[in-house]
Amino acid sequence: xxxxxxxxxxxxxxxxxxxxxxxxxxxxxxxxxxxxxxxxxxxxxxxxxxxxxxxxxxxxxxxxxxxxxxxxxxxxxxxxxxxxxxxxxxxxxxxxxxxxxxxxxxxxxxxxxxxxxxxxxxxxxxxxxxxxxxxxxxxxxxxxxxxxxxxxxxxxxxxxxxxxxxxxxxxxxxxxxxxxxxxxxxxxxxxxxxxxxxxxxxxxxxxxxxxxxxxxxxxxxxxxxxxxxxxxxxxxxxxxxxxxxxxxxxxxxxxxxxxxxxxxxxxxxxxxxxxxxxxxxxxxxxxxxxxxxxxxxxxxxxxxxxxxxxxxxxxxxxxxxxxxxxxxxxxxxxxxxxxxxxxxxxxxxxxxxxxxxxxxxxxxxxxxxxxxxxxxxxxxxxxxxxxxxxxxxxxxxxxxxxxxxxxxxxxxxxxxxxxxxxxxxxxxxxxxxxxxxxxxxxxxxxxxxxxxxxxxxxxxxxxxxxxxxxxxxxxxxxxxxxxxxxxxxxxxxxxxxxxxxxxxxxxxxxxxxxxxxxxxxxxxxxxxxxxxxxxxxxxxxxxxxxxxxxxxxxxxxxxxxxxxxxxxxxxxxxxxxxxxxxxxxxxxxxxxxxxxxxxxxxxxxxxxxxxxxxxxxxxxxxxxxxxxxxxxxxxxxxxxxxxxxxxxxxxxxxxxxxxxxxxxxxxxxxxxxxxxxxxxxxxxxxxxxxxxxxxxxxxxxxxxxxxxxxxxxxxxxxxxxxxxxxxxxxxxxxxxxxxxxxxxxxxxx
Ligand code: ADP
Ligand code: ZN
Ligand code: ZN
Numbered sequence: 001x002x003x004x005x006x007x008x009x010x011x012x013x014x015x016x017x018x019x020x021x022x023x024x025x026x027x028x029x030x031x032x033x034x035x036x037x038x039x040x041x042x043x044x045x046x047x048x049x050x051x052x053x054x055x056x057x058x059x060x061x062x063x064x065x066x067x068x069x070x071x072x073x074x075x076x077x078x079x080x081x082x083x084x085x086x087x088x089x090x091x092x093x094x095x096x097x098x099x100x101x102x103x104x105x106x107x108x109x110x111x112x113x114x115x116x117x118x119x120x121x122x123x124x125x126x127x128x129x130x131x132x133x134x135x136x137x138x139x140x141x142x143x144x145x146x147x148x149x150x151x152x153x154x155x156x157x158x159x160x161x162x163x164x165x166x167x168x169x170x171x172x173x174x175x176x177x178x179x180x181x182x183x184x185x186x187x188x189x190x191x192x193x194x195x196x197x198x199x200x201x202x203x204x205x206x207x208x209x210x211x212x213x214x215x216x217x218x219x220x221x222x223x224x225x226x227x228x229x230x231x232x233x234x235x236x237x238x239x240x241x242x243x244x245x246x247x248x249x250x251x252x253x254x255x256x257x258x259x260x261x262x263x264x265x266x267x268x269x270x271x272x273x274x275x276x277x278x279x280x281x282x283x284x285x286x287x288x289x290x291x292x293x294x295x296x297x298x299x300x301x302x303x304x305x306x307x308x309x310x311x312x313x314x315x316x317x318x319x320x321x322x323x324x325x326x327x328x329x330x331x332x333x334x335x336x337x338x339x340x341x342x343x344x345x346x347x348x349x350x351x352x353x354x355x356x357x358x359x360x361x362x363x364x365x366x367x368x369x370x371x372x373x374x375x376x377x378x379x380x381x382x383x384x385x386x387x388x389x390x391x392x393x394x395x396x397x398x399x400x401x402x403x404x405x406x407x408x409x410x411x412x413x414x415x416x417x418x419x420x421x422x423x424x425x426x427x428x429x430x431x432x433x434x435x436x437x438x439x440x441x442x443x444x445x446x447x448x449x450x451x452x453x454x455x456x457x458x459x460x461x462x463x464x465x466x467x468x469x470x471x472x473x474x475x476x477x478x479x480x481x482x483x484x485x486x487x488x489x490x491x492x493x494x495x496x497x498x499x500x501x502x503x504x505x506x507x508x509x510x511x512x513x514x515x516x517x518x519x520x521x522x523x524x525x526x527x528x529x530x531x532x533x534x535x536x537x538x539x540x541x542x543x544x545x546x547x548x549x550x551x552x553x554x555x556x557x558x559x560x561x562x563x564x565x566x567x568x569x570x571x572x573x574x575x576x577x578x579x580x581x582x583x584x585x586x587x588x589x590x591x592x593x594x595x596x597x598x599x600x601x602x603x604x605x606x607x608x609x610x611x612x613x614x615x616x617x618x619x620x621x622x623x624x625x626x627x628x629x630x631x632x633x634x635x636x637x638x639x640x641x642x643x644x645x646x647x648x649x650x651x652x653x654x655x656x657x658x659x660x661x662x663x664x665x666x667x668x669x670x671x672x673x674x675x676x677x678x679x680x681x682x683x684x685x686x687x688x689x690x691x692x693x694x695x696x697x698x699x700x701x702x703x704x705x706x707x708x709x710x711x712x713x714x715x716x717x718x719x720x721x722x723x724x725x726x727x728x729x730x731x732x733x734x735x736x737x738x739x740x741x742x743x744x745x746x747x748x749x
Contacts, residue, residue, distance in 0.1 A: 018043065018065035021079060023051055025060040026112030030731075033060070034069040035079040043079070046087035048115060050080040059118050061088060061096075061111040082118045086304055089321050091358050096319065099351060104655075104723055104742040105344040113344060114319040116300040120293035124187045125286070131171050131198040132186070134164040137281035138194025156181040164195070192283060196276040206278060209239070209246060216243050216386040221250065223362040223384075224326060229353055231333075231378040232366040234388030235398075235630070236598060240366045241271070243388075244329050245278045247364075252282050252309040256326030260312045261348055263335035265290045266539045266559065268312055271331075275310060287313030287320060315340060315348030318355065328356050333365035333374055334594050336747050345743045349374075368632070369594035372643065375636045376650040399572070399600055399610030401628050406578060406615035419515030420507035425573045425613050429516070432571050433523055433552055439571040440554045441512060442561065442599050444579075446529040447471040448511045449504035452479060452490065456499035461491075467700040472504050473531070474514070484702035507575065512555050520553070528556035561598045572599050574614040581618055584697060585748055586648055590639060593623050597632050647712070649745070653719050655711040656749065657730070658696065659740035660704035667705050668693070670735040675709055677729040678722075687718035697748070704739070710749065719744075 021043050022032040035051050037043050047062040059082060069076060092114050100110035134142070142161055146153065153161070160182050163170060175186060189195045209217060216232055220243075223230075234240045248258045262268055265288045275284055285299040285308030302308040304321045311320055315338050330338070330349045338348040349365065356363035365374050365383070378385035404424040421429075421441075432439045451469045452461040461470040463481040470479035472490065479488050493500050504511070513527045526532075526542055533539040539559075545551050546566055554560065554569070580592040600612045616624060626635035644651050657674060661667035671693035678690040689712045696706035713719035723742060730740065 018067060020066050020069045020076070021047075021049065021062045022064035022066070023049060023060040023079065024063045024108040024111040025051070025053055025058045026108050026115075027053070027058070028106055028109060030106045032063055032107065034071050034076060036073070036076040037065075038078055041079075041081060043081065044087040046089065046093050047081060048083045048086065048088065048118060050082050050118075052077060059112075059115050060108070061093075061115060063093065063097075063107065063111070086301075086321075088114055089323070091355065092319060092321050094358060095351065095355050098354060099344060099346050101724070102720065103344050103346050103744050104727055110344050110346075113316060113346070114321075116297050116304075117293035118297065120297050122298040122301055123292070123294035124184075124191060124298050125291070125295045132175070132190065132195040133170075133198040135194055135196055135280035138189060138192070139165060141192075141194060142189075154181070157185060160185055170195070193276055193279070193281045196280055197273060206246065206249075207242065209242065210390065212388040212390060213239050213243050213246075216388065217246050219384065219386060220247055220327070220362055220364060224251070224256075225360070226362070227357045227360050228362045229356065229377070229383040230362065230364045230386055231370055231374050231383045232364050232386045232388070233368070233370055233375075233378070234366075235368045235632075238368075238388040238390065240331070240388065241274060244331070244364070244366070245274065247327060247329075248275070248282070248310055249279055251326045252279070254326075255324060257303075257306065257308070257322045257324040258310050258327045258329065259317065259320070259322060259325060259352075260310065260329045260331065261317055261338070261352060262312065262314060263332045263337040264559070265314055266533070266543075267332075268314070269540050270543070271312060275312070279310070283307055283309045285311045285313075285320075287311065287317040289314065289316060315346075318348045318351050325359055326361055328352050328361060328363040329366065330363065331366045334367045334369050334371040336591065339745075339747050345741070345746075347745060350745070369597045370636070372590055372636060372640055373650045376640060379640075398630050399612045401600060401612045401614070401630075403614050403616050403619045403624055403628075405619075406575075406617050419511060420575060421512070421515070421573070422613075422615050425615065426519075428571050428573070428611060428613055429520070429553065433520060435570075436549075436552075437570040438546070438549075438552060438554065438566065438568045439573065440556070440560060440566070440569045440599075441516075441573045441575065442556060442558075443507065443509060443512060443575040444557050444595075445471075445506075445508040445576060446510070446531055446557055447473045447480065447482075447508040448514075449508055450506040451504070453503055453505050454494040454497060454499055455501035455503050457494060457497040459494050459496035465701070465703045467698060471508065474510050483698065509555050509557060512575075516553055516555070523552040524550060525553045525555065526551045528554065528560050530557070530559070533559070558595060561595050570610050572610070572612045574599055574612070577614060578616050578618060581616075581621055581623065586643075586646075587747060587749075589623060593627070593632065593635050593639075596623070596627050597630075600627065600630075647714065652712050652714045653716045653744075654746060654749070655719060655723055656743040656746040657709040657711070657740060658706065658743060659708065659738050660696075660701070660706040661735075661738045662704055663737065664705050666735070666737045667707055670733060670738040670740070671707055671709060673733050673735075674726075674730055674740075677733075678709070678711070678726055681722060681725050681729075683722065684718070687715045688713045688722045708749075 019037050021035050021037055023035055024032050033053060043062055045062055049060050049062060050057055051060055096110040096114050100107040142165060146161055156179050220230055232240055251258050262271060268286060268288060272284060275282060285303040287296060287299050300320060303311045306323045311317060311322060330352050333349050340346050353363055377383040404422045429439045449472045452472045461479050463470050463486050465486055466481055466483045468483055470481055473480050477490055479490055494502060509527050509529045513525055516525055528542055546554060549568060577592060580588045622638060623635060659667060659670055675693055691710040693707050693709050696708050699706055
């Protein structure tokens, strides 16, 4: 993002005693609301307050104070301060203001991103039961306390201390049956890093960094205290995480806080486990939307008060106040999950860069497959490019990659034998089973099969509400829409011709699972997709089974491709990749390349050599050529050339007006009007290009027809000015039957 933060505003001069607070509320209107401050209340800019609006209670943020309101004083309601100690600091208020402006969202909605879930009571996390062991720091601390208290210590405390100080593992049975007081000690000691999962203790040492890691750490440490973005590019397993941990250790030792952003909730436990092993005693806070409100508030407070030294979270964590922030790390920076797809459509990586600049701290964007945006900035010198070319563990080598024709794998539907898996891949899986190594089969489609067709006529199961096919799922057997959630029973006969012969076409994770289970009845097979990991902790449990060698074959969607470390996986099979090769979306190739490089990186991370087999009918596609050479750079440069020629990001900025309506005429009328309004706007040097309305890729979703207008400019500021002028003209079109949104830097077009 090239827009620099605004100059620091002059120290605000507040009236002697403000009596009115202007409050931003999480409602979709671009205005603030005034409330009366009682003489007994101390309200500051950034104060978190509870107010009522139209009879409903909301948590809001005070964005301004004054002595008068345009509203009749008698009609003003008063407010309640919910968190007196913690007004949101200046940098967070500036960050949400920027997000509101840049992403064309009401300030109140942007503010709500920074507001913690204050309606809950802060509650320390209930960690999933794992055997726990005392760390050295924990022993020191507890022994010191014992020396101090001796026999006066509480019996519950004492009993627990006796177990841990002798080096005994606190097993899960003990954890479940101990007293409530002891459960609380366990939680507190865990949060403090005194107890860690016993699994991890054996590796609790820092390996000596290799040359490239050392160089990266040195460069980043030299930049501490000022703004400098880094792109840390290193293939999976090259030791980037080890770089982060070394930096964190040194920064934390000097009293600084480190913010680490990860794209996926599921990646946080693994990362946390590594922090606990490498950095026992470091206080961590975890922030993501999967936590119960009370837990999130607990973590948020510890981050905000400066107690938590390392703050780990998904995109929303970018809004966490951190008084001692010294470094920001965005791992897997290329991941599309950093972009929020509803409400305020912010990109957490881009906001993180903005925040790093505003706070004058360095930021590290790490990836094996950098986004083209970051790659471009690294090439042009705006970001400092750090590379790790070698694999960390000396024996680990890059996997051997082969392509095998996908069409050979397509079975006619009466022959269930191959189920979409090519012969070469079957053999490879068999060989792994014989050697007791793990295989990972990657297919980016959940469910049994992506379509159900009639064998006699042209009927195919379609979603009644969307322009897509229904996906067949088993357990229970249902047809499901992956876009609107529609579910229906599988018809017994073709609704169109009455034929009884309905056939699933194509393959999803469930179908592969079934086929593999039939062929290899003794193999232990696990499936990882959104369906199998819906319950909290389900992913963690599967993950533990995998690392503990309780699984032989893993089938999964892209959830598996992201940064997970499975050392015993020596074979990766990729199915269905061709679907994305020739997509209408200009980012599809970039995403596929990133995904394939990531999946390929899953193989051979330890001393065992890895093999990757990709099923494709387009072996000459440049993407595969660079994949075989493990040359992401070559691919990125080629794509950047294409983007430059087509003036696509990062060589221009895009925004999208997406609209949907039940009625096609209403939709078209709205977009026609919006388009006309856009053409009327001041557009110096024609810096902004407005394209005519076109249907969206998914033309109908959940009963709504969808279309869009693309806006493009080579000048980000010009685009911003343009959107800011355009937005209010859309508001007054009064298109009540139309739902619309402006998406700045959209990821999907
Ligand atoms: P990345 O984050 O780039 O995928 P990791 O930091 O997870 O890589 O490192 C991959 C593996 O190599 C891990 O098991 C890690 O402990 C190990 N490792 C990393 N750096 C070193 C090093 N300098 N010496 C030995 N092992 C290392
Ligand atoms: Zn039919
Ligand atoms: Zn649907």
